[in-house]
Amino acid sequence: MTEFTKEAEARFRKEIADFVDRSLDEEGRRQVELGKPLSRNGFVEWQRKLVAMGWGAPHWPKEWGGTDWSLRQRFVFEEEMALQGAPHMVGFNTRMLGPILLTYGTDAQKERFLPRALTFKDWWCQGYSEPSSGSDLASLQTRAVREENSYVVNGSKIWTTYGHYANWMFCLVRTDPNVKKQEGISFLLIDMNSPGLLVQPVKHFYGQHVFNQIFFDDVRVPAENLVGKENEGWTIAKALLEHERLATSRHSEARRKLGRLIRMAKQTRYDDKTMLEDSYFRQRIAQLAINVRAVEYSTMRALEKYIDDGEVGFFASSLKLCGVAVNQSVDEAILDLLGPGSLPADSAYNGDIPVAGLVADAQFATEARYYMRGPAIAGGSNEVQRAIISKQVLKL
Numbered sequence: 524m525t526e527f528t529k530e531a532e533a534r535f536r537k538e539i540a541d542f543v544d545r546s547l548d549e550e551g552r553r554q555v556e557l558g559k560p561l562s563r564n565g566f567v568e569w570q571r572k573l574v575a576m577g578w579g580a581p582h583w584p585k586e587w588g589g590t591d592w593s594l595r596q597r598f599v600f601e602e603e604m605a606l607q608g609a610p611h612m613v614g615f616n617t618r619m620l621g622p623i624l625l626t627y628g629t630d631a632q633k634e635r636f637l638p639r640a641l642t643f644k645d646w647w648c649q650g651y652s653e654p655s656s657g658s659d660l661a662s663l664q665t666r667a668v669r670e671e672n673s674y675v676v677n678g679s680k681i682w683t684t685y686g687h688y689a690n691w692m693f694c695l696v697r698t699d700p701n702v703k704k705q706e707g708i709s710f711l712l713i714d715m716n717s718p719g720l721l722v723q724p725v726k727h728f729y730g731q732h733v734f735n736q737i738f739f740d741d742v743r744v745p746a747e748n749l750v751g752k753e754n755e756g757w758t759i760a761k762a763l764l765e766h767e768r769l770a771t772s773r774h775s776e777a778r779r780k781l782g783r784l785i786r787m788a789k790q791t792r793y794d795d796k797t798m799l800e801d802s803y804f805r806q807r808i809a810q811l812a813i814n815v816r817a818v819e820y821s822t823m824r825a826l827e828k829y830i831d832d833g834e835v836g837f838f839a840s841s842l843k844l845c846g847v848a849v850n851q852s853v854d855e856a857i858l859d860l861l862g863p864g865s866l867p868a869d870s871a872y873n874g875d876i877p878v879a880g881l882v883a884d885a886q887f888a889t890e891a892r893y894y895m896r897g898p899a900i901a902g903g904s905n906e907v908q909r910a911i912i913s914k915q916v917l918k919l
């Protein structure tokens with residue numbers, strides 16, 4: 524690892540800015556500007572450009588295509604990518620599956636799946652939630668019965684983000700129904716093209732297709748696709764959720780949005796001054812800037828813990844809570860600044876206001892308002908995170 528001096532940091536930031544400038548096409552730039560996700564192809568192409576730079580999974584070990592960056596360098600990378608308008612990547616491949624296989628996978632599983640996950644030759648999805656098991660995830664019912672060299676899987680998963688893009692799923696299944704619920708769960712890797720597996724869309728109320736429900740009808744999964752030991756999947760499930768929650772701190776997204784808010788406040792006039800000169804709004808921006816900085820420092824602490832101990836622990840819960848809250852409060856400040864100006868951009872609004880002449884800021888603000896409701900629930904709802912903190916951290 525080379526020393527990351529101030530000069531090296533400035534060079535690194537410039538390298539990132541140049542990379543984003545030359546690598547993000549017009550469509551990608553537009554999507555980020557409007558706060559929308561890329562298309563499937565857009566995600567895959569972007570990831571491959573990152574991989575070509577050696578930046579596809581900075582937190583993986585170098586031998587698997589990661590980096591040997593210091594904590595500070597990793598942090599600067601995430602921050603500068605967001606500031607330059609790089610797309611927020613989906614985390615299933617590199618932030619969830621990767622760390623799990625690196626810790627619990629066999630050598631054969633690592634060799635088979637990690638390189639393809641890195642380059643998105645495989646698109647992974649997460650098969651955790653079920654129609655009757657969300658917050659109480661350990662009550663899951665999807666059943667896997669061992670028959671010779673296979674598991675036969677029956678049941679259903681729901682809220683599977685981008686399940687229609689995926690060709691592989693990491694999945695929690697019940698392998699023993701006769702023990703304490705946490706003790707009968709296993710972690711399986713399932714080929715989405717297996718006979719008996721059905722993907723059905725679950726559309727957002729405003730029409731977008733992100734979620735799916737997945738049905739398993741006697742789906743045969745080779746026993747070699749079991750990660751860790753049979754009936755010990757709950758430990759793996761929890762470790763993966765910690766990685767998911769760490770990624771949900773979205774500190775760099777909040778930093779970029781704050782920049783947008785400040786730019787908009789400079790451009791928006793009320794009476795004879797800009798909103799940045801308005802003492803109330805100025806104070807509000809200052810408080811948001813303090814909160815964003817606090818989440819950044821907390822994220823660094825969590826990364827440090829991960830580097831030192833190989834796990835994030837319950838800290839991930841508070842990080843997720845604060846990160847989502849900070850993002851939502853910046854989104855709200857942007858909406859307040861726009862006032863009724865954001866209404867025509869509201870994709871759930873079916874009134875007569877013409878869509879012509881919409882500004883990107885208004886579209887971004889309304890997208891963000893809907894979008895950030897999701898992270899408050901995904902990976903375990905805010906209420907559940909509070910329950911974890913009160914029990915495990917505060918010992919209440």
Ligand SMILES: Cc1cc2nc3c(=O)[nH]c(=O)nc-3n(C[C@H](O)[C@H](O)[C@H](O)COP(=O)(O)OP(=O)(O)OC[C@H]3O[C@@H](n4cnc5c(N)ncnc54)[C@H](O)[C@@H]3O)c2cc1C
Pocket residue numbers: 648649650651652653654655656657658659680681682683684685896897898900901902903904905906907910
């Ligand atoms: C954007 C998004 C993406 C998602 N992607 C995926 C995915 O890819 N794969 C996947 O498997 N799942 C995914 N999920 C599902 C997510 O994990 C669940 O929605 C979440 O765990 C909550 O479960 P539930 O929806 O069944 O709500 P429920 O568990 O039914 O909870 C309903 C309400 O009750 C509250 N509640 C429940 N239990 C308690 C308690 N003990 N104390 C206090 N309050 C409680 C909850 O906070 C919530 O407000 C996604 C969800 C979202 C929003």
